[in-house]
Amino acid sequence: MKRWDLAGGLGRRVRGPLTFTLLGLAVIWVLLPLLPAGSGLHFGSQYRVFFSIVVASAGLFFALLNLGPLPQPRSQWGVLGSIALVYLATVGVLVAIGVLYPQFEVPRPTEEAAGVTAEERGQALFLSPEVGCFACHSITAIGVRGGQRAPDLSGVGSRAAARVPGESAEGYIGEHIKRGSDQNYFVVPGFAPIMPPFGQRLSQGQLADLVAFLKGLTGE
Incomplete structure (x- = not known):
């Protein structure tokens, strides 16, 4: 009985973030492609994958918050290490996205021509x-x-x-x-x-x- 109550409580805590994640993914993959071409808005698969990762990460974050208080670092170095870890992970993800999916990509000239047409x-x-x-x-x-x-x-x-x-x-x-x-x-x-x-x-x-x-x- 106690195990069943624990499972039920866990389900209630996760239900909200899971619903948020599923609704967000539905908007990204179902509603956005239905936008008319004349609207001037176009979201390619790369952008939809990016926004899906953001929505899923947000859902996971809120689910973890609902599970209860997280263990706190015991020292000042632990606090600084936690901040540095979050910062490096965030910047690393953004840099990776910028490298893999640049907003614009133009060919670089290989050499300067003598006569330009x-x-x-x-x-x-x-x-x-x-x-x-x-x-x-x-x-x-x-x-x-x-x-x-x-x-x-x-x-x-x-x-x-x-x-x-x-x-x-x-x-x-x-x-x-x-x-x-x-x-x-x-x-x-x-x-x-x-x-x-x-x-x-x-x-x-x-x-x-x-x-x-x-x-x-x-x-x-």
Whole structure:
């Protein structure tokens, strides 16, 4: 009877954290994938795994708290050691996540070319923090792993001519960069109109270089 009471008490203590964990995992793996593409919110499997670990760790933490008081360190060195252990474990996990799943991944130039082409200048502009195209766009065909809130631009040079009737690929790319997500021009289906206009931010030379780079992206 005493053993049964002990098991029942343990179940009551764990029930709350377990319910929290299961509800959190349901939101992450069931509800988040149902968000419409037009919302501009996209959570890949890597982010869902990360948030699942966070939710499960929080549930375990609260379950341990419910089991009763934890043994306290008997000396000052024990207290400092406990703090250092928690700090190192937390920082270690965050560093590991940052190394394994970087937010952005861009190819590094191997060597400086003697003559830089318009396409190369456009690629450098695309990857520059000042313009920040890669914050929303990826180009997986050439190894640029950027944001996912906007379309992957792999093969955009092949698709661009079919976007607006009567508009060439070069004309469409340039106009889209200048006007951004203009509802009166063209908005890529399935994505929120979040692109700002760059017509006043880029010089004519920068715009031409960026168009040359994107127009050359013909491979998927």
